[in-house]
Amino acid sequence: MRWILRCFSLVAAAACASSSSPPPPLHDHDAASFAPDAVLRVTRRDIDIGGITRYSTLVNDSLPGPTLRIPEAKVVWIRVYNDMTDDNLTMHWHGLAQAAFPFSDGTPLASQWPIPPQHFFDYELLAAEGTAGTYYYHSHVGFQASTATGALIVEDAGRPPYQADGERIVFLQEFWPETDRVMLEGLQATPHRWAGETHGWLVNGKTVRVQDTAGGGGGGGELEVIRVEPGKTYRLRFVGATALSLALLAFEDHARLDIIQADGGYTKPRAVDMVQIGSGQRYDALLRTKTWRAGSG
Numbered sequence: 001m002r003w004i005l006r007c008f009s010l011v012a013a014a015a016c017a018s019s020s021s022p023p024p025p026l027h028d029h030d031a032a033s034f035a036p037d038a039v040l041r042v043t044r045r046d047i048d049i050g051g052i053t054r055y056s057t058l059v060n061d062s063l064p065g066p067t068l069r070i071p072e073a074k075v076v077w078i079r080v081y082n083d084m085t086d087d088n089l090t091m092h093w094h095g096l097a098q099a100a101f102p103f104s105d106g107t108p109l110a111s112q113w114p115i116p117p118q119h120f121f122d123y124e125l126l127a128a129e130g131t132a133g134t135y136y137y138h139s140h141v142g143f144q145a146s147t148a149t150g151a152l153i154v155e156d157a158g159r160p161p162y163q164a165d166g167e168r169i170v171f172l173q174e175f176w177p178e179t180d181r182v183m184l185e186g187l188q189a190t191p192h193r194w195a196g197e198t199h200g201w202l203v204n205g206k207t208v209r210v211q212d213t214a215g216g217g218g219g220g221g222e223l224e225v226i227r228v229e230p231g232k233t234y235r236l237r238f239v240g241a242t243a244l245s246l247a248l249l250a251f252e253d254h255a256r257l258d259i260i261q262a263d264g265g266y267t268k269p270r271a272v273d274m275v276q277i278g279s280g281q282r283y284d285a286l287l288r289t290k291t292w293r294a295g296s297g
Contacts, residue, residue: 036079036122038068040091042139042148043083050200050207051220055179057084057139057148063205064171064241065150068137072157073129081120088114088141093125093152094280095135095264100126106140114141132156133264134237134282136171143180143187146173149241154264162260162269164235164286168226171239172247172277173202175209198245230292235260236285240277250274257285 041060046053049063059065070076082089092106104123105111115121131154138149151169176183178195186193200207208221228234236257240247250273251257259270261284275283 036077037070038076038078039081040065040078040137041081041083042089042091042144044087049177049202049221050175050209052177052199052209054177056146057087057144057180059148059150063147063202064173065137065148067151067153067169069153069155070125070127071155072127072132075124075126078123078125079120080115080123082115082117085117087144088116089144089148090114090121090140091123091137092140093123093135093137095133095282096125096127096152096154097131098125099128106137108140127154129157131264132160133261133266134239134284135264136239136241136282138241143183143243145241146176146180146183146243149173151237151239153237161266162235162286163233165232166228167235167237168228169204169237169239170226171202171204171241173205173241174198174243174245175200175202175207201245201247228287228289230289232289234287234289236287238275238277238283238285240279240281242279244279246279247277248274249277251287253290254287257287259283259285 042057043061044055044057045061047056047058047063049056056063068078078091080089080091088108090106090108090112093104098105098111101124102111104125106123108114112121133154135152135154136149137152138145151171175198176195177199178186183195186195199209203224204226206222206224208223255273257272257275259267259272259275261267261282263282269286272285275285277283
């Protein structure tokens with residue numbers, strides 16, 4: 001045991017002695033030739049959500065952030081800039097198994113050190129073969145994920161098992177009027193300070209306040225319009241990018257949806273009349289739109 005400890009001490013001493021020289025880089029990117037496959041820039045500013053001005057964390061200055069599409073079984077690089085001046089950042093790829101590159105999972109102080117303000121990090125992602133489906137990305141620091149998030153689609157390497165005439169993303173978020181900092185302070189307080197119920201749902205970044213939909217007035221905001229054509233089959237990609245709320249949704253005059261995927265894994269078709277989506281869940285479903293008839297409006 002004494003010999004083992006002595007050897008360990010010698011190794012530790014050698015490591016300390018060489019700490020003055022920087023360690024070799026894990027990946028030697030040639031600045032002249034290397035270019036990431038996608039770039040995300042995270043900032044903060046006041047935006048209008050449902051008629052309320054909210055100081056929000058944004059990816060590429062949009063709500064939600066841009067949809068990323070990556071292939072199966074191929075390494076991709078995504079550069080994430082923290083353009084904020086007062087907060088750290090990481091980006092988590094929700095649902096992807098980062099077995100090959102655990103340092104790119106985006107969990108702060110577990111898989112990586114947070115990205116400090118005015119710095120960037122290159123994330124190395126590999127979606128394994130057979131994992132094509134619907135995912136999403138979000139910040140993993142504080143309460144930033146309420147707005148710093150977006151869809152992540154892993155494309156099928158071959159022909160998808162279910163065919164559709166088109167696809168639509170239905171990205172669901174909660175509408176919290178309080179800022180990220182206020183929400184986080186309340187969650188961490190002793191005793192806990194409840195921020196109250198959400199003021200509504202964001203569908204692809206759009207909403208109106210609940211009291212407006214009930215005829216209470218107040219104005220502000222707009223509802224998302226997802227355009228489809230009659231007599232077509234659409235693959236709907238539902239993403240539950242929420243913190244607390246459970247979503248239950250259905251389509252008027254369309255009594256059937258066929259679930260074909262859950263959390264990034266294909267399933268046998270399952271006919272349902274509504275979809276229930278919890279925080280972090282994703283479902284893909286086929287919707288067959290009605291055939292238009294003259295005089296039907």
